[in-house]
């Protein structure tokens with residue numbers, strides 16, 4: 001229990017990886033943790049897409065970059081949005097379910113924390129919604145045999161943290177919590 005709390009507090013986004021694929025065993029543990037996220041009404045609508053193929057990850061990375069807002073392009077330049085990660089996960093969820101965004105986000109949260117707990121680096125990468133709602137995204141849903149009402153929630157990149165990866169301090173803001181009892 002204590003170690004769970006510790007893992008939650010020490011998880012940081014990892015954006016620099018070793019050139020080593022995530023093992024099947026580690027990947028399965030992370031994905032399984034995602035599938036155990038709570039979902040509204042236990043509908044379990046999210047779908048977890050996973051690839052470890054470099055060519056596919058690079059193609060989706062280019063696609064993802066095409067949705068960078070211009071100020072981010074200026075700031076980040078010619079960066080790989082997936083930071084050379086060896087594993088890419090995309091979480092989709094059924095837009096017909098009113099809690100789909102919350103459900104999919106919890107799936108991603110579980111995977112980020114599970115990855116950290118077993119020594120795998122992870123980071124949420126944005127713009128899955130833009131990808132999937134595009135014409136190309138709709139075509140891909142067909143190819144993957146996924147109904148076209150599914151929306152993109154987010155990507156998770158995974159890899160073993162590079163030796164020189166230094167987790168940055170990320171203190172919590174002071175006014176995170178308001179104790180209502182003290183206001184009454």
Ligand SMILES: Cc1cc2nc3c(=O)[nH]c(=O)nc-3n(C[C@H](O)[C@H](O)[C@H](O)COP(=O)(O)O)c2cc1C
Nearest residue numbers: 011012013014015081123124125126127154168170
């Ligand atoms: C909804 C969401 C979208 C994010 N999108 C990106 C992204 O596109 N690229 C990236 O490098 N990090 C992204 N992040 C990671 C955040 O930048 C990171 O979680 C935040 O800076 C806090 O740092 P920490 O994860 O190390 O605690 C995203 C995180 C969330 C929750």
